[in-house]
Amino acid sequence: MTSIRIRKYSWQLAPGSIRDIRQRVFVEEQNVPPELEWDDTDDIADHYLAITEDNKPAGVARLFSTLEETAHIGRMAVLPEYRGKGVGETLLRHLITEASRFRELKLSAQEHAIPFYQRSGFHVYSDFYDDAGIPHVDMRCLSPVLVTPESHREYPMILGKDRESWLFESDTHLISLLDSLTGQAKQRLWLYDRLLEHDLYDRHQFRELLSALARHHRLSEVRLLIHDDKPLVKRRHQIVELMRRLPSRIELRLVKDDYPVEERPFLLADREGVVYRHSFNNPEGFANFADSGRVKLLGEAFQRMWDVSRSSLELRELPL
Incomplete structure (x- = not known):
């Protein structure tokens, strides 16, 4: 697993690498229209950048709240050369820890990423829907205060999968x-x-x-x-x-x-x-x-x- 550090920015002070990673992954790789990728939520969100031990930008995500007890994770992307090395998991667990004061965490997940989010305590709560031509589902974690990196569970709090008490x-x-x-x-x-x-x-x-x-x-x-x-x-x-x-x-x-x-x-x-x-x-x-x-x-x-x-x-x- 790659050693990763996470840095937090406002959109106004975010380095260009945050925009570059989203451009490369969403717009170029997944063909998301630019007018859908860049939205007003960027201005109110906190933005997180995952950096490798040799100071290379590897992944990004954003976190924002709309209600007093609910926070949203979005625009999570890892560059192709760093996938499968624990970058996404480290980034997601950091966001969960940052948002542990909220009762509920929500996100929109691409179909292939469902197991990835389940391994951090998120469960599906919607039918599939199309977003920018890609199948998505809504997922949420209703116990972010309990889902910590120290829990070491494969599917924490997932009904039918988590076998530990x-x-x-x-x-x-x-x-x-x-x-x-x-x-x-x-x-x-x-x-x-x-x-x-x-x-x-x-x-x-x-x-x-x-x-x-x-x-x-x-x-x-x-x-x-x-x-x-x-x-x-x-x-x-x-x-x-x-x-x-x-x-x-x-x-x-x-x-x-x-x-x-x-x-x-x-x-x-x-x-x-x-x-x-x-x-x-x-x-x-x-x-x-x-x-x-x-x-x-x-x-x-x-x-x-x-x-x-x-x-x-x-x-x-x-x-x-």
Whole structure:
């Protein structure tokens, strides 16, 4: 792997090598029209230049934010002679570290580059689309604070691929893992908890992820199984409002009081993802992104509780 240093510039003070690399890779090699390559975003973005140990420019990228919690990576390019030498990975990991204060990182990836971005914790969340004549998908990382160069995982937090456990003991890390799994679910999300706690679940990001899943496919299914709905009646909750707008896709039920129930909360995403807490009252636990055996066992326990559960009359009577 080539030894790489990363330097950061504003567009106004950026060296010509940044423009030269983009011109060579995008405009000349990939035939991107110049009017699409050069845009106003350059003026508001931070620009990064990867330099080899012998001071040769090797790759570039830019980073900018449009929302308080979201940052975007773009215009990432490595010169042909430096590809396959770790330049792109070093550059991307540096950008992730720079943007770790954001809850979400987004980028547009060319089809061939999907595995490259997955190895740094980005997952696909769109269909393919054409950009300058090249197939692209939108990708995002919902846990940049957890994806660090020190993690040494092949596909960190990629549903169905990351087979190592993620331990957590804070609300911040718990929320990152909840969102990352929810954002990758394609058909099923089952959540079991004592309450739909406002700090964990009454968030715009979580609502939008649930909404996208519920609308993704006609067979999409979101089940919320809780012990107590009184806090939901007393204070408006984004998930309850979403549930009432998508009643055929999102359903909330209450456990049966005299039926044996699980003593620890969990979230199941499709057939392989799980976030498991050791108790209802603290954020300690673990997450797995490729653990079909555990998900199967917990799914069976969830189904048993669901089969004898009841709907919430109080929530049904609330006005929209």
